[in-house]
Amino acid sequence: MKTLVRAGAMALLLATAAAPAAFAQTARPTADTMFQTTTLNLSAYGETRVAPDKATINLGVTSEAPTAAAALAANSEQMNKVIAALRKGGVADKDIQTSGLNLSPQYDYVQNEPPRLRGYQVSNQVTVTVNDLARLGAAVDATVKAGANQVNGVSFGLKDPTAAENAARQEAVKALQAKADLYAKATGHRVSRLVNLSEGGGYTPAPPPMPMLAYARMEKDASGGAPVSAGELAVRVDVNGLYELSR
Template identity: 25%
Template sequence: MKNVILVVALFLAITIKAQDQKPQVPQIAVTGEGKVKVIPDQAVINVGFQNSGKDSKEVKTLNDEVVDKVIKYLKKSGIPATDYKTNNVTLYKSYDYEKKKQNFQASQTLSITLKDLSKYDDIMMGLNDAGVNTINGVEFKSSKMEDYERDARKKAMLHAKQKAQDYVSVLGQKVGKALLITDNSQTYFPQPMYKGGMMAMAADSAETKETLAVGELEVITNVSVTFALE
């Protein structure tokens, strides 16, 4: 009786395993890339300023005065309050061992989103006059970046499908539905190149100068796709 039960159990196990082992679907895995070139229409300007002195209250007051001038200038220039913010504020004490004196240094950085690039030179000159003495970088952006990213994704999928069709066309097969899609994209925006600086712009405001090379942004999307074959 036990042998009969054992045989039946073994038969059922084999039957269930056979049902679970479905035939493998022929498939192909490829990658695709989508690129969209974009002319920037916005810039994020990162600027800073610092003051030093023997008294902490004095250097902080000097910094506060610059902040006040910068904010008033930005408001006067029509820059919305939502388009600029303070990134970093520091106040620390340093000691000069040779002179045996201690000093305090206060610094602050701001980022300003400029949505009209034609105002770039005027804004930079005004910031210089307000007391800003450091440019920490300029980052270009587009107000329609989400639309361009969407276009790049579509191009990446079309590129992947075309690659799969190229591979299997010589085999007399066709590309079927997508079985797996993996987004491998990493957001990257090239840094712009700009000419001149605060001192260069302040040197001769009467002379017209080209101080900014906008160039292009390249939105790149990468995708891995596994297609079934028919």
């Protein structure tokens, strides 16, 4: 009887010891199990075009005088006239912001002679936001007539780009899904689900910038005016998606 008990105990011990090894061998991942999921990592973009509803102008006054004080006084007088013209044209004070004020000496250079101080130059730049594009051309003309002798560009934008961005997002997702379906079909798969979606870009002009906004040109016409064409803005959104495929 003792011999039988000992033999049974030994067999149970051996079976117990062998079980972890057998389990470990079964649980070990194989090359097939590691690559059972096929995925697609894709990117796409959506774009919509809309008319701008605001403009930003950078303009200013540059003045020269024999002394720094005289140059600053002359510049201030002209700039006050420019700002008054903007206000008269319907531009609010909150939409007029000083963006640069510089005072620098001016020299005359003659060969073989030391530089000679000619005087001083003052440059005062303001950034103006025009929320009524119908007044844009008149505002530019008025500031030039009031004494502005620098107009450094006009940029156009949207007061609220949300609707245009959302339209671009919808187009981006449609393009992304179409691309996923195409790749799946070409490789003999079908799209099971969208695993991850991320937005890689926001409100940008097309072609890319750049902010950030599309720029227009100011062209002189035969009558001497400065007509400004607003055109359209391209609002673009980029998306990235990870799709899981199946047979």
